[in-house]
Amino acid sequence: xxxxxxxxxxxxxxxxxxxxxxxxxxxxxxxxxxxxxxxxxxxxxxxxxxxxxxxxxxxxxxxxxxxxxxxxxxxxxxxxxxxxxxxxxxxxxxxxxxxxxxxxxxxxxxxxxxxxxxxxxxxxxxxxxxxxxxxxxxxxxxxxxxxxxxxxxxxxxxxxxxxxxxxxxxx
Amino acid sequence: xxxxxxxxxxxxxxxxxxxxxxxxxxxxxxxxxxxxxxxxxxxxxxxxxxxxxxxxxxxxxxxxxxxxxxxxxxxxxxxxxxxxxxxxxxxxxxxxxxxxxxxxxxxxxxxxxxxxxxxxxxxxxxxxxxxxxxxxxxxxxxxxxxxxxxxxxxxxxxxxxxxxxxxxxxxxxxxxxxxxxxxxxxxxxxxxxxxxxx
Numbered sequence: 001x002x003x004x005x006x007x008x009x010x011x012x013x014x015x016x017x018x019x020x021x022x023x024x025x026x027x028x029x030x031x032x033x034x035x036x037x038x039x040x041x042x043x044x045x046x047x048x049x050x051x052x053x054x055x056x057x058x059x060x061x062x063x064x065x066x067x068x069x070x071x072x073x074x075x076x077x078x079x080x081x082x083x084x085x086x087x088x089x090x091x092x093x094x095x096x097x098x099x100x101x102x103x104x105x106x107x108x109x110x111x112x113x114x115x116x117x118x119x120x121x122x123x124x125x126x127x128x129x130x131x132x133x134x135x136x137x138x139x140x141x142x143x144x145x146x147x148x149x150x151x152x153x154x155x156x157x158x159x160x161x162x163x164x165x166x167x168x169x170x171x
Numbered sequence: 172x173x174x175x176x177x178x179x180x181x182x183x184x185x186x187x188x189x190x191x192x193x194x195x196x197x198x199x200x201x202x203x204x205x206x207x208x209x210x211x212x213x214x215x216x217x218x219x220x221x222x223x224x225x226x227x228x229x230x231x232x233x234x235x236x237x238x239x240x241x242x243x244x245x246x247x248x249x250x251x252x253x254x255x256x257x258x259x260x261x262x263x264x265x266x267x268x269x270x271x272x273x274x275x276x277x278x279x280x281x282x283x284x285x286x287x288x289x290x291x292x293x294x295x296x297x298x299x300x301x302x303x304x305x306x307x308x309x310x311x312x313x314x315x316x317x318x319x320x321x322x323x324x325x326x327x328x329x330x331x332x333x334x335x336x337x338x339x340x341x342x343x344x345x346x347x348x349x350x351x352x353x354x355x356x357x358x359x360x361x362x363x364x365x366x367x368x369x
Contacts, residue, residue: 008357008360008365008366009353009357011302011303011306012306012310012353012356012357013325015303015306015307015310016306016310016321016322016325017325017326017327018303019215019216019219019307019310019322019325020212020213020215020216020322020323020325020326021212021215022208022211022212022215022221022224022225023221025225028207028225028228029200029203029204029207030200031229032200032203032228032229032232033196033197033199033200033203035229035232035233036196036199036232036233036236037233037236037237039194039236039237039239
């Protein structure tokens with residue numbers, strides 16, 4: 001039995017070795033050498049990486065130095081304290097007094113400084129329209145109208161149409 | 172199927188590697204020539220067909236030529252190059268085109284292997300052509316995890332340590348898989364009637 005197993009093992013080894021045995025090819029080395037490309041430099045493989053890194057850096061620099069829209073300046077507390085005082089208290093006017101409100105850039109601030117009052121908001125209304133003068137229409141006669149040249153009409157001449165010998169076919 | 176013994180550092184290899192790094196194609200060709208047989212066996216163990224194996228070796232040669240500066244130890248050129256060959260052959264085995272070729276074409280690889288019975292001993296007479304074909308069929312039917320280390324060890328070009336590095340598998344696992352592959356082959360041959368007569 002050991003002889004048989006040994007023979008079988010030997011057969012397995014020989015077959016396995018034959019499965020990975022490559023046929024001789026003396027020209028293969030020459031083909032391999034002729035197919036070799038040009039060797040790049042030692043750091044040649046770094047070129048694509050450096051190019052990508054450079055592109056990222058340039059993009060970052062351009063992005064960081066781009067022009068930004070001016071943001072509204074924030075006033076510090078000292079600047080706010082030094083700001084010109086708002087108009088004082090507004091004296092109430094009598095009802096019916098016509099006045100004109102001037103547009104103000106700080107209308108919101110002015111209105112905010114006014115104390116809130118309940119009631120009619122007549123002070124904020126537009127000024128009353130003045131009464132227009134009476135429209136007087138006087139009678140006008142034709143003789144008072146300005147003279148105009150007489151209307152003249154040129155007579156229109158219609159020439160006689162030539163007669164033809166054509167006759168309409170009877171239906 | 173004894174594993175290959177570790178060889179001493181060959182100064183000629185160091186010299187050829189140094190020359191090849193300077194762009195000397197002839198020196199690189201001589202380097203490849205020294206390990207071409209082992210490289211083709213490695214590729215054949217992965218892909219099974221000589222044409223695919225030669226293409227894998229060619230791709231590996233180009234890759235090694237380009238990455239020669241990445242070789243830290245010139246004395247380890249052989250193992251480094253064979254690992255590249257193995258990876259290229261595995262890539263080829265995984266490629267769709269290789270699968271298509273394998274299933275669509277009938278090459279000489281599909282024929283039963285010619286088994287040389289040169290040994291006049293009586294046991295060698297058992298190695299008939301039918302037995303060789305049966306063994307080939309059984310080996311091909313092995314799972315890749317068993318077949319790859321078994322065929323690499325069968326080539327006789329690599330130590331178990333080299334096979335473990337090449338496959339990225341622990342050394343103990345490689346030894347177990349090789350033994351398991353042999354056990355499975357024996358078992359299948361026994362079922363086919365080639366085993367121990369009782």
